[in-house]
Amino acid sequence: MSYRSAFRADLFAGQTHLVTGGGSGIGRCCAHELAALGANVVLIGRNVERLEATQAEIIEDGGKASFYSVDIRQEADVRETVAKIVAEHGRIHGLVNNAGGQFPAPLMRISKNGWDAVVNSNLTGGFLMAREVLNQSMHEHGGSIVNIIADMWRGMPGMGHSGAARAGMLSFTETAAVEWASFGVRVNAVAPGFIASSGMDRYDPSFAEFVVPQMRGTIPSSRMGDEDEVSSAITFFLSPAASYTTGACLCVDGGSSLNTKLFPLSDHARMPEQKAFHRAVKPQAVLRTLKKDA
Ligand SMILES: CCCCCCCCC/C=C/C(=O)SCCNC(=O)CCNC(=O)[C@H](O)C(C)(C)COP(=O)(O)OP(=O)(O)OC[C@H]1O[C@@H](n2cnc3c(N)ncnc32)[C@H](O)[C@@H]1OP(=O)(O)O
Numbered sequence: 001m002s003y004r005s006a007f008r009a010d011l012f013a014g015q016t017h018l019v020t021g022g023g024s025g026i027g028r029c030c031a032h033e034l035a036a037l038g039a040n041v042v043l044i045g046r047n048v049e050r051l052e053a054t055q056a057e058i059i060e061d062g063g064k065a066s067f068y069s070v071d072i073r074q075e076a077d078v079r080e081t082v083a084k085i086v087a088e089h090g091r092i093h094g095l096v097n098n099a100g101g102q103f104p105a106p107l108m109r110i111s112k113n114g115w116d117a118v119v120n121s122n123l124t125g126g127f128l129m130a131r132e133v134l135n136q137s138m139h140e141h142g143g144s145i146v147n148i149i150a151d152m153w154r155g156m157p158g159m160g161h162s163g164a165a166r167a168g169m170l171s172f173t174e175t176a177a178v179e180w181a182s183f184g185v186r187v188n189a190v191a192p193g194f195i196a197s198s199g200m201d202r203y204d205p206s207f208a209e210f211v212v213p214q215m216r217g218t219i220p221s222s223r224m225g226d227e228d229e230v231s232s233a234i235t236f237f238l239s240p241a242a243s244y245t246t247g248a249c250l251c252v253d254g255g256s257s258l259n260t261k262l263f264p265l266s267d268h269a270r271m272p273e274q275k276a277f278h279r280a281v282k283p284q285a286v287l288r289t290l291k292k293d294a
Pocket residue numbers: 100101102103104105111112113114115117118121150193194199200201202203207208211212
């Protein structure tokens with residue numbers, strides 16, 4: 001098994017975990033980590049080639065994986081897919097609600113369709129997945145649900161549709177945590193900051209050129225995060241290490257959500273020795289052991 005997780009190897013042996021958006025980026029990385037920890041991983045996404053490729057990588061590494069091509073915004077398809085998974089694999093132990101995304105645009109330029117596309121992807125789709133997994137499996141046996149949101153704590157200028165949806169997802173996380181606790185189901189959220197995932201390739205290079213230099217100055221850790229750093233937070237919530245934690249949100253953002261915009265951190269404000277410290281602080285890069293997306 002080539003994924004070097006910080007968690008013990010048999011943590012999820014005999015368990016079935018669903019990862020939406022498992023064909024790329026953070027979801028793909030998380031699928032590798034869960035499979036390396038013994039889980040039977042079910043990947044969900046729209047693009048069959050990406051799902052197939054991730055499944056093949058996991059199987060090649062000695063893990064167990066299958067996939068379903070489904071748009072999480074389509075209620076009937078979600079219901080039917082979860083039914084098939086339960087019929088094929090039995091109990092569902094974990095759901096990682098990771099699928100989502102958005103396009104950069106100021107609020108005044110977002111069409112109703114554009115707003116709906118993003119809100120349905122990042123809020124409604126996650127709700128549908130969680131509701132079906134709860135109703136068709138977890139209400140009988142318990143389980144753990146992890147919702148991936150974003151750094152939207154003081155709005156999400158330039159991506160307001162996504163910020164609204166992610167804030168909604170946090171509220172959904174809190175409500176579901178309370179309503180479903182009596183079923184033994186825990187519901188938590190992970191809020192990534194700027195993660196150097198393959199998802200970033202979806203943005204126009206001219207946008208990246210404009211955003212990245214500004215962004216770097218606002219992250220106290222002085223670097224973007226890596227996919228494996230989000231994956232390990234998800235794994236923590238899925239694991240028994242979080243057995244008394246529900247309705248919580250863990251920020252994986254290098255401190256960016258705490259940074260004040262009044263005195264933004266910038267390179268010229270740092271001492272040389274601080275720069276050296278920040279370069280050295282990243283631990284082992286687990287993902288470098290994986291094949292990169294084409
Ligand atoms: C590197 C550093 C960066 C740094 C940037 C900082 C990053 C902040 C942190 C977050 C990082 C990430 O999430 S990284 C992950 C990124 N990954 C993704 O975004 C992948 C998933 N994205 C998507 O699938 C799409 O973007 C999404 C819109 C959500 C769903 O697409 P759909 O196929 O459903 O949408 P469509 O049918 O094509 O279009 C529906 C409507 O949306 C509008 N629309 C779609 N794309 C549009 C666009 N680019 N600009 C305007 N409008 C758009 C269309 O015009 C339609 O409206 P009408 O024309 O009116 O009909």
